[in-house]
Amino acid sequence: ILNVEQSPQSLHVQEGDSTNFTCSFPSSNFYALHWYRWETAKSPEALFVMTLNGDEKKKGRISATLNTKEGYSYLYIKGSQPEDSATYLCAYGERGNNRLAFGKGNQVVVIP
Amino acid sequence: EAQVTQNPRYLITVTGKKLTVTCSQNMNHEYMSWYRQDPGLGLRQIYYSMNVEVTDKGDVPEGYKVSRKEKRNFPLILESPSPNQTSLYFCASSSLPGQGALWGYTFGSGTRLTVV
Numbered sequence: 396i397l398n399v400e401q402s403p404q405s406l407h408v409q410e411g412d413s414t415n416f417t418c419s420f421p422s423s424n425f426y427a428l429h430w431y432r433w434e435t436a437k438s439p440e441a442l443f444v445m446t447l448n449g450d451e452k453k454k455g456r457i458s459a460t461l462n463t464k465e466g467y468s469y470l471y472i473k474g475s476q477p478e479d480s481a482t483y484l485c486a487y488g489e490r491g492n493n494r495l496a497f498g499k500g501n502q503v504v505v506i507p
Numbered sequence: 508e509a510q511v512t513q514n515p516r517y518l519i520t521v522t523g524k525k526l527t528v529t530c531s532q533n534m535n536h537e538y539m540s541w542y543r544q545d546p547g548l549g550l551r552q553i554y555y556s557m558n559v560e561v562t563d564k565g566d567v568p569e570g571y572k573v574s575r576k577e578k579r580n581f582p583l584i585l586e587s588p589s590p591n592q593t594s595l596y597f598c599a600s601s602s603l604p605g606q607g608a609l610w611g612y613t614f615g616s617g618t619r620l621t622v623v
Contacts (some may be wrong), residue, residue: 429611437549438597441611484550486612493538493557494565496610499549 397421397496400489405502408475408486415471416501418485422466429495430459430470440484442470466470475505509534511599513615520588520622528583528618530598537602539581540565540612541573544595553596556581588622595619 400419408414420428422433427446443452446461456473458481472479489496511532520526532539540555549585552565556575570592572584581600585592598615 431611437615438616439612440614444611486550492598493563494540494552494555497542500545 397452397487397489397492399488399496399498400453401483401485401498403501404499405503408472409505410475410477410505410507411474411477413471413473414475414503415469416483416503418468418470418487418498420466420468420485420487420496421489422464424490425466425487426490426492428461428468429484429486429488430461430484431484431486432457432481433500439484452466454491465480470501472503475503477505479503480505509613511600511613511615513596514518515619516616516618518618518620518622522589522622523587524554526585526588526620528585528596528598528620529579530583530615531579532581532598532600532613533579534613535578536613537578538602539575539598539600541571541581542581542597542599543567544617552599553583573595588620590622593620593622 429444430442432442433439443459445461450461452459458471461468482502484500486495486497514529538559541553542550551567554573555561596618599612603613
């Protein structure tokens with residue numbers, strides 16, 4: 396079983412503040428790293444898929460970076476808004492393995 | 508609209524009564540998978556399928572069966588449900604992992620199952 400760790404597990408952020416959180420994964424046999432956004436009562440939706448060390452992706456106020464050599468990815472939210480409240484899941488794909496291993500998620504609550 | 512359709516959304520059943528949760532995708536994806544979500548445990552894979560008639564166990568396959576007779580459908584079967592299978596279930600699909608890993612998974616809307 397692949398070990399994917401996300402921290403912190405949950406965080407409260409004041410509206411307008413920026414925040415970030417971490418996904419750690421095995422650094423050997425890396426293939427891909429996914430980030431998903433999961434709102435309550437909905438299904439997870441893909442935010443980013445990253446495959447190369449040093450990749451940076453951005454969608455609106457949300458961005459992500461990838462370090463495959465040390466096995467971590469950061470997700471940043473700039474100027475948090477209440478609609479950013481969700482659980483953010485990262486998932487690690489290992490080369491030669493047909494599966495994604497998901498972390499437990501970073502639950503973000505943006506306080507108006 | 509490209510989507511993964513799961514049914515039912517909610518289901519309450521009794522211990523031992525066989526049930527099937529259906530999953531269908533309209534994107535011609537080769538890869539389909541079932542996950543369960545439990546508090547504090549994250550998404551755990553139950554079974555996955557690389558293509559028609561090709562299925563394999565995930566991390567928590569005990570008590571579940573699947574079949575892949577057609578490319579678009581991947582039903583999850585609980586032959587004799589037990590209370591520890593009460594959970595939120597998601598079906599997901601993608602192009603073959605080598606490609607799906609580049610484009611991400613599409614998830615169904617989820618099925619909340621309660622076994623009493």
